[in-house]
Amino acid sequence: MSVLKIPDGGGDNITLLEVDGCLYPNSNIEDPVDIIKGVRDLPIRDDDVFVCAYPKCGTHWVWEMVRLLLSSDTDTVIEKDELMLEFIKGKVLEKFPSPRILNTHCFVEQLPRGVFEKKCKIIYILRNPKDMAVSLFHHHKKLICYEYKGKWENHLSLLMDGKVDFGSFFDYMKDWAAVGKTHPELPTLTLMYEDLKEDPLTGIRKLAKFLNVEKSEEFYHKVKDLTSFNKMKEAKGKFFKAPDGSAVMYRKGEVGDWKNYFTVAQNEAFDRLYKENMAGCDINFRYSLK
Numbered sequence: 137m138s139v140l141k142i143p144d145g146g147g148d149n150i151t152l153l154e155v156d157g158c159l160y161p162n163s164n165i166e167d168p169v170d171i172i173k174g175v176r177d178l179p180i181r182d183d184d185v186f187v188c189a190y191p192k193c194g195t196h197w198v199w200e201m202v203r204l205l206l207s208s209d210t211d212t213v214i215e216k217d218e219l220m221l222e223f224i225k226g227k228v229l230e231k232f233p234s235p236r237i238l239n240t241h242c243f244v245e246q247l248p249r250g251v252f253e254k255k256c257k258i259i260y261i262l263r264n265p266k267d268m269a270v271s272l273f274h275h276h277k278k279l280i281c282y283e284y285k286g287k288w289e290n291h292l293s294l295l296m297d298g299k300v301d302f303g304s305f306f307d308y309m310k311d312w313a314a315v316g317k318t319h320p321e322l323p324t325l326t327l328m329y330e331d332l333k334e335d336p337l338t339g340i341r342k343l344a345k346f347l348n349v350e351k352s353e354e355f356y357h358k359v360k361d362l363t364s365f366n367k368m369k370e371a372k373g374k375f376f377k378a379p380d381g382s383a384v385m386y387r388k389g390e391v392g393d394w395k396n397y398f399t400v401a402q403n404e405a406f407d408r409l410y411k412e413n414m415a416g417c418d419i420n421f422r423y424s425l426k
């Protein structure tokens with residue numbers, strides 16, 4: 137394990153934690169290495185549900201939809217990070233009642249062994265990588281643990297080289313795209329951030345069906361309302377505040393914000409690299425909504 141300071145394209149460093157060759161946020165939690173190393177052996181329950189996504193693809197949003205569907209508890213305010221595998225001790229996770237909604241940014245083979253044995257339900261979320269890139273830039277700037285003061289134009293090289301927490305998003309997307317073949321035993325529902333933005337109710341109904349939850353249409357509308365960007369920001373924005381007071385996990389919540397950041401040259405370089413890296417793995421991303 138070591139704490140690394142990795143320079144971006146302009147020489148500004150991002151601070152990350154390296155454990156067994158993988159990169160993680162260098163958060164100030166107690167025993168971060170033990171927690172990360174313990175993920176594979178976490179005791180898993182039959183009815184544990186997993187929400188999995190590369191960072192900044194909508195994990196908080198979908199986690200909250202799942203929580204509301206499974207618990208019907210519209211009063212409690214709890215953030216998904218309290219049940220995140222990479223940050224929370226197994227002993228603490230043990231205290232949560234079933235069904236637990238665990239979440240992680242890890243690769244398929246890094247999931248706890250018990251997930252495969254128990255054939256736990258997995259919800260996997262994808263987001264177009266250009267909006268994800270912009271979101272990740274702000275995430276790195278706002279959370280003090282990264283100690284990152286760089287500029288957008290130099291940050292992108294970190295992401296493209298996989299020198300960010302949780303590693304290369306190309307590798308991540310390919311790994312998860314293959315989960316149906318590598319682990320056909322795992323019941324997996326894949327959702328796209330853009331589809332949820334366009335039509336959250338359809339996404340909520342899909343989730344309910346996958347989770348064997350039968351609720352009224354009225355309740356699904358309530359879930360839609362409670363998981364709107366503004367409602368979530370209002371209820372949970374307090375959990376991760378940037379030094380400027382803004383809510384780190386609830387920034388804009390839009391599709392197409394990347395157009396405000398990518399230069400033509402960056403866009404071309406990105407498309408080129410995407411094509412090279414994702415050959416044979418066709419993912420139909422939408423980069424804007426009509």
Ligand code: A3P
Pocket residue numbers: 189190191192193194195196197267270271272274363364365366368385386387388389390393
């Ligand atoms: P932006 O930075 O583009 O706004 P994650 O939860 O995986 O960290 O993803 C964070 C991204 O999801 C952020 O994107 C955040 O604003 C967006 N997000 C969070 N809650 C949302 C919601 N209820 N509706 C739409 N987007 C949401």
